[in-house]
Amino acid sequence: MDISQVARQTGIAASALRYYERQGLITSLNRRGARRIFAPTVIQQLGLIALGQTAGLSLDEIKLMLTPQGKFEIDRTLLSQKAHEIDTRIKQLRAVSRGLRHAAACPAPSHAECATFQRLLKDAASGALRQSEFPLPTRPKRSPAV
Amino acid sequence: MDISQVARQTGIAASALRYYERQGLITSLNRRGARRIFAPTVIQQLGLIALGQTAGLSLDEIKLMLTPQGKFEIDRTLLSQKAHEIDTRIKQLRAVSRGLRHAAACPAPSHAECATFQRLLKDAASGALRQSEFPLPTRPKRSPAV
DNA sequence: CCTTGCGTTGAAGTCGACTTCAACTTGTAT
DNA sequence: ATACAAGTTGAAGTCGACTTCAACGCAAGG
Numbered sequence: 001m002d003i004s005q006v007a008r009q010t011g012i013a014a015s016a017l018r019y020y021e022r023q024g025l026i027t028s029l030n031r032r033g034a035r036r037i038f039a040p041t042v043i044q045q046l047g048l049i050a051l052g053q054t055a056g057l058s059l060d061e062i063k064l065m066l067t068p069q070g071k072f073e074i075d076r077t078l079l080s081q082k083a084h085e086i087d088t089r090i091k092q093l094r095a096v097s098r099g100l101r102h103a104a105a106c107p108a109p110s111h112a113e114c115a116t117f118q119r120l121l122k123d124a125a126s127g128a129l130r131q132s133e134f135p136l137p138t139r140p141k142r143s144p145a146v
Numbered sequence: 147m148d149i150s151q152v153a154r155q156t157g158i159a160a161s162a163l164r165y166y167e168r169q170g171l172i173t174s175l176n177r178r179g180a181r182r183i184f185a186p187t188v189i190q191q192l193g194l195i196a197l198g199q200t201a202g203l204s205l206d207e208i209k210l211m212l213t214p215q216g217k218f219e220i221d222r223t224l225l226s227q228k229a230h231e232i233d234t235r236i237k238q239l240r241a242v243s244r245g246l247r248h249a250a251a252c253p254a255p256s257h258a259e260c261a262t263f264q265r266l267l268k269d270a271a272s273g274a275l276r277q278s279e280f281p282l283p284t285r286p287k288r289s290p291a292v
Numbered sequence: 293c294c295t296t297g298c299g300t301t302g303a304a305g306t307c308g309a310c311t312t313c314a315a316c317t318t319g320t321a322t
Numbered sequence: 323a324t325a326c327a328a329g330t331t332g333a334a335g336t337c338g339a340c341t342t343c344a345a346c347g348c349a350a351g352g
Contacts, residue, residue, distance in 0.1 A: 004298075015341055018300090023339095033348060034300050044267060051270035055242050058338070079250035086243040090236055096201050097232040104225035121190060124197035150328075160329085161311055169309095179318060180330050204308070 001038045010046050025049060025063055055082055056089075095120070147184045156192050171195060171209055201228055202235075241266070 007014045020026045021036070026045050028036035045066070052062035065074045099120035106114045153160045166172045167182070172191050174182035191212070198208035211220045245266035252260045 002299085013341080014299090016339080019340060035298085035348085036300090047267035047270045051242065051245070051267060053339095054238065054270060055246065060338095074249065076250040079246045083243045083246040083250065086239050086246070090239050090243070092200065093232050093236050093239070096197065097229045097236070099197070100201065100225045100229040100232070103220070104222040104229065121193035121197060124193045124200060148329085159311080162309080164330090165310060181318080182329085199309095206308095 001040060001042070002032075003036050003038070006038050006042060006046075010043060012046060020046075020049065020059075023059055023063065025059060025066065055086060057082070095123070147186060147188070148178075149182050149184070152184050152188060152192075155189060158192060166192075166195065166205075169205055169209065171205060171212065201232060203228070241269070 001009075003014045003017055006012070006017060017026070017038075018036075021028060026038075026042050026049075028038045028042070030037045048066070049059070049062055052065070053059075065078075067073050099117065103114060103117045103120075106117065147155075149160045149163055152158070152163060163172070163184075164182075167174060172184070172188050172195075174184050174188070176183045194212070195205070195208055198211070199205075211224075213219050245263065248262045249260060249266075252263065
């Protein structure tokens with residue numbers, strides 16, 4: 001598969017694929033001339049990268065989970081830990097979502113008078129909503145440039 | 147309150163407070179000499195900023211919700227919409243969390259043989275885990291510099 | 293043969309939210 | 323009075339994950 005095929009199939013920009021290769025996340029050993037030829041397995045590797053990003057891992061962290069052969073060999077403890085971090089983040093988000101819904105429905109003339117909203121603000125101000133030790137990605141990837 | 151008091155009380159760096167002021171998110175009209183004096187209400191405004199960030203808003207978006215007086219006047223429709231986006235993100239994260247836990251516990255010798263994990267990878271690769279129209283922050287704020 | 297278009301490279305630019313720096317000024321304690 | 327900590331400014335730097343640019347290569351189709 002050449003780079004544009006991979007790009008089309010995965011929705012990942014060719015420039016990003018080259019970037020991943022430079023970072024050692026994927027490989028393309030065989031080349032036709034100067035052009036990269038990717039093995040079909042790269043699709044799965046890219047899936048793992050996408051998954052890792054969704055889980056909040058940096059590319060460097062993801063790289064640690066990939067063997068040089070492109071197989072992934074993930075420390076199960078790390079997996080559990082990440083799952084736990086995500087759960088924590090989910091709790092945070094649920095609190096925020098509940099707060100927002102309440103504020104949207106709240107009959108008080110201004111949110112300034114709404115006790116529930118006040119509570120949420122206070123939590124936010126006191127850092128209760130701040131992330132834990134390891135930052136866990138909240139922000140998905142930026143939209144692909146059009 | 148002077149800047150260091152606000153910083154201490156909120157855990158927000160003084161440089162960040164100055165930055166927020168430059169961006170028009172908070173004010174400090176009165177000054178003792180060249181030094182900023184903040185009204186106590188700034189604490190609440192900072193709470194709103196933190197809340198907005200947790201909800202995935204950019205500072206510019208948050209600014210739109212603040213009147214020049216520092217009161218917040220939020221479009222309830224927007225609130226509901228944001229809550230909905232957050233819920234979508236929560237679903238995504240739950241899927242990832244479940245997948246990670248499964249992979250951690252999965253008896254297959256390599257994750258490559260685990261059907262559940264395969265499914266997750268495929269979803270990730272196909273973009274099912276990609277964010278919606280409006281990017282919703284996954285990544286919390288970076289840890290305060292030490 | 294020659295154009296066309298996809299591919300290549302290294303270097304530099306982008307975005308958001310801050311931080312850091314250098315160079316100063318000021319308020320307060322001694 | 324004098325030192326010192328804490329405040330001020332504008333400009334520049336940082337971080338991650340890419341994108342964009344300029345300049346160039348090369349293969350296949352007409």
